[in-house]
Amino acid sequence: MRSTIGMSRLYGALLCGLLAASSAGSAMAEGRTLTAQDYAQAERFMMYNTAPLVDHAVRTVHWMDGTHFWYVDHDAGGDHYLQMDATNGSASPLFDHVKLAGALTKAGDKTVKADKLGITDFRVAADGRDEIEAAGKKYLCNLQGAGECAPVKEGKEPGVLSPDRKQEAFIRNWNLWVRDVATGKETQLTTDGVENFGYATDNAGWKHTDNAILEWSPDSKQIATFQQDQRRDGDMYLVTTKVGHPELQAWKYPLPGDANITMIERVVIDVPAHKVVRLNMPADQHRSTLCDDVSCGDNGGWDDVKWAPDGKTLAFVSTSRDHKHETFRIADTKTGAVRTVFHEDVPTYYESGNGAVNWRYLPGTHEAIWFSERNDWGNLYLYDLGNGQLKHAITSGDGNVTEVLKVDAATRTVWFRGVGRTAGVNPYYQQFWKVSLDGGEPVLLTPEPADHEITMSDDGKYFVDSYSTTTTPPVTVLRDANDGHIIATVAKADIKRLLATGWQPPVPFTVKARDGKTDLYGLMFKPTHFDPQKKYPIVDYIYPGPQTGSVETFGFTPSHYDNQSLAELGFIVVAIDGMGTPWRSKSFHDTWYGNMGDNTLPDQVTAIKQLAQRYPWIDLDRVGIWGHSGGGDATADAMFRYPDFFKVGWSESGNHDNRDYEDDWAEKWQGLLVTNKDGSTNYDSQANQLIAKNLKGKLMLVHGSIDDNVPPYNTLLVVDALIKANKDFDMLFLPNQHHAYGPDTPYITRRRWDYFVHNLAGDTPPQEYELKPWPWR
Structure with missing residues (x-):
């Protein structure tokens, strides 16, 4: 009898389980089935669809001299290249668009349309012709005469133009050369450059290009640069995917804690004399006062080097390996003598500005x-x-x-x-x-309560100011640099065509940080078909910093990544700049120095809870999170540290353990690697693989197989830990893709939408919706 009762209980339990499973299946089945039209509606709010609908949004201008600048004014009729006279505010065409389109078509290999010239640089050459750069190619054009353009013959190595634009310096076989722009004649300046100990080389581990890093003197007769020693640095290896033998990619990539990292020996080169003067000082760290490379921009400049106007002296700043110690020095460019002027020492890290x-x-x-x-x-x-x-x-x-x-x-x-x-x-x-x-x-000089983008004239008499907010499009004006008064209106953005699509701006908000006192700022994206009577899952788009935050800009932009598109599929999407990000106080920025595993997550969690308390239509039981690079690291971190709060995560190309990322990044924000007697380190708290066993929700890991910024081994460390912990997870490995996903970007974006639609909203996505190729990638 007892046995019969036991069997009855067993069947009863099984029946209850089947009913529960049936109920759960029904709940999933009751979710919406999204169509291709739903995804097409979301795609309408991608940048490549919204940006062309914003008219007269002039954000930057290009000064040609002290009183004239040129700019692009876009409207429904295409792109219009204009120039303005700052003395009276009058605008006129920069050139004959039809004539130039015909000349570029004749000089190139494809048809160029007059309303889409794609010009990125324009200037008048010394001989009166126009120097034009379009679609990545350079031309010399005679637009005042016959309207002919000729391609500029360039060497295969990228060059850095001298201030007088008569020479360009470039690297060949680890040595520095100059090329005469007019004749093409090449002259070798250095002769002792060897492999991994070359002149002006651009290799920071995460970045390695053929660009030359240097600073020309104002008179175009001297070059300040360095001989970069990477001979004892460790290597990074990647392999391509192909039929047959894979191609091995290997380059120097120092890691935190390495005994040998990149060093530079500073030199000044007398170009006419072909003479190299080596500065009389020990080799310097490959560091910057601003970023994680000696060159922070994309133009090959050397940011922490400044010439005297007469070229006789050179000022520069040396940064210690851990970014805690800065030394201001001055060098005699003829003798190489170096004088130390002053120091600044800080307890965390020094930065010389933002941007x-x-x-x-x-x-x-x-x-x-x-x-x-x-x-x-x-x-x-x-x-x-x-x-x-x-x-x-x-x-x-x-x-x-x-x-x-x-x-x-x-x-x-x-x-x-x-x-x-x-x-x-x-x-x-x-x-x-x-x-x-x-x-x-x-x-x-700019009293309007808005975000201002400024472009000054070379002589400092004028500046162009484009100001906007998240919800108001830009107004661009010409101002007097002495008192800021407006001389002329350059353009006022018109978003009527954008609004006709149903577009709406994100909602700015403030919440309190983890300390309950500090204000945090963020943006909220709601579906255009928002219904306050419904409950919406929430997705947190995250980039934790420390060098920037999750909010792309607090000025106007028609699309903030794909946040609005994702919201359109039935989500509330938020971006929150938590503590530990820049632009605020130093103490705010330092919040989690030495503890990168923080990733602003305490602020993300408290912010979302406050929003849910404020807005009853936010479903706190359905919280998702996603990000790329540092955001990919933070996403996995969130799924492991707050497994009961974050239910779905999409982690792209994360630097999950900074001991496997380039040395400068982590040594700046986490500090120098310290190994304790028991084998533990001060980096353990930021290593995602060490807490991967905590995973409860749905996690997708994505990485490019030849990511030379954040090597894919970062994600594989987490994969290995998840396997060992017997955890279910998802992974997408992208063959032959780098840190940005190139042609795979539309596919990955669509798959990300599918992942949240299915796993967080409980809806069914359309089968294999195809997003358009992204034109800027």
Whole structure:
């Protein structure tokens, strides 16, 4: 009898289980079945569809001289290239569009349309012809005459033009050469460059190109550069996927804790004399005061090197391996003698600004402008180069100087962009100021409470200001640099065509950080068919920093990545700049220094909880998260540290353990690697594979097989740990793709949408919807 009762209970339990399974299946079946039309509606809000619908959004201009600049004004009729006279605000066509289109078509191998010229650079050459760059190719054109264009013959190596545009320097076989632009004649400047100990080489591990890193002197007769020693650096290896033997890719890629990392020996080259002067100092670290490379931009410049106007001296800053110690030095370019002027030492890491190196060399008055966050905010200070002593603060108080745009030594005036310096204004809005080198109250030149993009004339008399907010499109005006008054309106953006598609801007919001006190700023994206009576799953788009945040911009853009498109499929999507990201105070930025496993996640969690409390239509039981690179690391981290909160994660190309990422990045933000007696390290807390066993939800891991920025072994460490922990997960490995996914981007985007639609919303995506190729990739 007892046996019969036991069997009855067993059958009862099985029946309950079957009913529960049936109920769960029914709940899933009751979810929406999305159609191709639903995905097409979401795709309407991708950047390649929204950007062409914004008319007269002039964001940047190109100054040709002190009183003229050119710009592109787009509308429904195409792109219009205009020039403006700053003295009177009058605009006129830059050239005959039809004539130029015909000339470029004749000079090239494909038809060029007059309304889509694709010009990225334009200037008047010394002989009166026009230098034009279009579709990555350079031309010399006679637009005033017959309207003919001829391709500019370039060497196979990318060059760096001299200020007089008569020469360009380039690397060949680890040595530095110059090429005469007019004749093409090439001259070798150095002869002792050898493999992995070459001149001006651009190799930071995560970045390795053929560009030359150097700074020409103002008179185009000298070059400041370095001989870069990587002979003892460790190698990175990747292999391509192909039929037959794979191709091995190998290059120098130092890692945190390596005994030998990249070093540079600084040199000055007298170009006419072909003479190399090696500076009299030990080899320097391959570091920058601003970024994780000696060259922070894409133009081959060397940011922490400044020439004197007469070329007799050179100022530069040496940065220690851990970014805690900065040394300002001056070199005699003829003898190589080096003098140390002053130091700055910090407990975490030093940065010289946001977006640009902010220190300046003023040899005429034996002074230097120095940027420091010593009072918890980024301010400018004036130093005496004779004795290395601080003279006084140029700016002070709360708020940051983000970027020095111009210094006029004659009038002793500095123009700079800044944030957080105006009470009541969004602390991420950049405004424009001027201040005297001798101190005093800075003058605000752009009073509108908006984000301002500034382009100054070379002589510092004028500037073009394009200002906007997340919800209001840009207005672009020409202003006087002395007092900021508006001289002329360049353009006012018109979004009528964009609004006709049903487009809506994201919703800005503020919440409190983990400390319950600090304001955090973010953006929320809702479906255009939003129904407040429904419950929506929420997806957190994350980039944790530390060098930037999740919010792309607090100025206007018609698309913030694909956030609105994803929202359109039935989600609330948020982007939140948590503590540990830049633009705020130094202490805000330092929140998780030495603990990169934090990844702003305490702020993400508390922010989403506050939003759910504020808005009942947010479903706190269905929270997803996704990101790329640092965001991919943070996504997996979130799924492992908060497994009961985040239910679905999509992790792309994450640097899951920074011991497997290039040395400078982690050694700046996590500190130098320290191994304890028991074998543990100060890097263990940021290693995702060590906590992968905590996974409960659905996780997709994505990586390119030849990612030379974040090597794919970062993701494979997590994969190995998940397998050993017997965890279910998903993975997409992209053959022959780098850190950006190139032609695979539309596929990965669609698969990401599918993943959240199916696993977070409980809906069914359409079968294999095909997104358009992304035109800018």
